Amino acid sequence: MRKTLATAAGALLALAASLLAAPSPAQADTQAAPGFHVADGRLLDATGKDFVLRGVNHAHAWYPTRTAQALKDVKALGANSVRVVLATGDRWTKNDTADVASVVAQCKENRLVCVLEAHDTTGYGEQDGAVSLSRAVAYWTSVKAAVQGQEKYVVLNIGNEPYGNTGYAAWTSDTADAVARMRAAGFRHTLMVDAPNWGQDWSFTMRDHAAEVFAADPDRNTVFSIHMYGVFNTADKVKSYLERFTSQHLPIVVGEFGNMHSDGDPDEDAIMATAQQLGVGYLGWSWSGNGGGVEYLDMATGFDASRLTAWGQRIFSGTNGIKQTAKEAGVFSDAGPATGSCAVSYNLSDWGNWFNADVTIRNTGTTAVKGWQLAFAFPGAQKLNSVWNAKAVQQGNEVRAGNESWTETIPAGSSVSFGFNGSSTGTNGVPAAFTLNGNTCTKS
Template sequence: MRRKLATAAGALLALAASILAAPAPAQADTRATAGFHVTDGRLLDANGKEFVLRGVNHAHAWYPTRTTQALKDIKALGANSVRVVLATGDRWTRNDTADVSAVVAQCRQNRLVCVLEAHDTTGYGEQDGAVSLSRAVDYWTSVKDAVQGQEKYVILNIGNEPYGNSGYSAWTSDTENAIARMRAAGFHHMLMVDAPNWGQDWSFTMRDHAPEVFASDPEHNTVFSIHMYGVFNTAEKVQSYLSRFTSQHLPIVVGEFGNMHSDGDPDEDAIMSTAQQSGVGYLGWSWSGNGGGVEYLDMATGFDASRLTAWGQRIFTGPNGIRQTAKEATVFTDTGSPGGSCAVDYRLSDWGNWFNADVTIRNTGTTAVKSWQLAFAFPGGQRLNSVWNARAVQQGSEVRVSDESWTETIPAGGTVSFGFNGSSANGTNGVPAAFSLNGATCARS
């Protein structure tokens, strides 16, 4: 997404051209790696388990003070990843090493895979002030200390939407050069590269040259990202584009998409269903704070998770949505998760049409849990009214409670407690049947 999105003139080229003969499948790289890696066109985490991105974009560069709560809310709604907007300092205020390091730490605390992207390349060749992919590599090199050693948790998206609708024929060589420089600088992360044409690749430049770009990476660890807006307004176009990659065992994700746009009406239902059927990741645009005429792409009104828009409801709770399909990366299960070593005491004070609940979470494991989320479902038609010592998001009967800063750590053998007040239209206030802490089932105490 961009503060200014150029309409892709001629964007609706016949996608029948996508049925052209495909090059030979890319060879899988089976070498051991310390972080995320590509094998046979699939994204695998550091434990060798398949990982499918299911998340959203957050505009950290423009709203840095919103990030702490935004990441907690995005996780509470079920996401397993977040794509974070960073600025190189060429068009927007630079996110320096300390800031990037803090973002990575917050992603990890919230058990979100962190896709970091440099946004100042948006629309290069057409947009005033946009910078080249080479300049983006300079930026990554300057903040390398923030991401070094974070390969298990971080994916580096070299530059957002490099090239508008002019000069995009240089995308292939420029992308190959950027990958080569990143590797020469010592980056061993999974790299992500965006398509030209404001990310939508209506010229099929990325699609047709993806095999050679992938082969140019000496670590064979590059993922392609298509942004789906008005160009992808039918199921046929969505399916044809994605299948061109999956049929060649080339890694592809939908790095941005929305439910509407000024350049046309994207078929979000087809994007989400096709991604689910194909095992392709997606990251919707965007959590909140959109301007410049695309405010309708906000998922949360005013960064408030309790006020999801129609788009927010669709991507988080609709068919093939985040809550239904997201699975947490196993690297978090192995680092700091209670792994089932938890117990929950839920004490209900029932007064018919309203109730209080006092909840205590006990960490029965040997490792402290830092940053937690407790999930459960109300058995009746209860609704949350207020919460103390924690934050909560309710969608239907499902409730996800996350820590406040003063309750974020559960020591080994220790507890944290919170409470809430709720109401029930039918006067029935049962106790939830099951609880999970950071995805691990807890015992009842």
């Protein structure tokens, strides 16, 4: 990842013809789509519900062995989505069909919408070794089997930051062509396209030509992604850019942003506040593993969810942060229990400065729960140590526990149990309330 400030006639003729035939973005209803789809400038999930991305980026291409735990951790911290870095094999080792399928399965297991992006296009035209969007389309075609049929759960981000600060005028025709080629190859997914200028669009190329690219998609199912770093260092710049899209009913997300950067100091508070105000999605960069002088963009130190950095604490727990604003996609939350259809028992064994707790979740509803997250708050100064039969993270006094593969399903009328030990100072006690997948459970 690098962030800096710093056409064929036939394709243009074809683009012009498509514009003459196409309705405006505000008028065009998307064709029937099997999963995520755009309607009137909004991203809707397969249930027809408005979906706003609230998540983070994870560098799977470089840290594949960290992915399983990373997805569990970001879900436990409240994210509803994750943007996953993949490699086409041109600059970094290719993430092949089997690997991509595994990533998708893990996203689904953790009830996370999976935004998959091909990273080898980063800085094309300026960065040595970067490849074109055309090459990215060839990559997606090669791994199509991993994502076909997953349109309810997966968004395809064709290529990361597909131009640097050289040759970016070709962005419009190249992006429109890439979208058209993805559709011709049979991809029905929502497609996401990044801005040029290392993703920051300081030239306003994407801003001023987004409608053309949207119209070039026969499915009218393309979302635009801006990366906000040093270019977006004031609230006015953030608001002006995002409102240009929303006012035209064009779907926009902040696909990457940070709390500081070598090219300037982005206004992360304005980014998050404006995104919340406008109902725009955001995906912060990045969970962990940054290098090359931007290690400060790590949200978790050493991939350890118990050691969140200031940036990690800000994006997850701050005002307009993920925990406060994220809502799970309808395809997942519709599968969860309704209020009153779960019961939790919490048996505490207290030995003064340390304790054990055995927790049982009972599904009192009529349908099975597949994939779960139990949230509660310690009533005092308790600290979580080891956990069994679940994965759990703690931030402040809040705890989020999620299933292991062997505790994933809770059949109707049945239960699963997990336990943990911890340390405490002062009076210990039982949490006052429990929520399962966002729904309140009774205490038993």
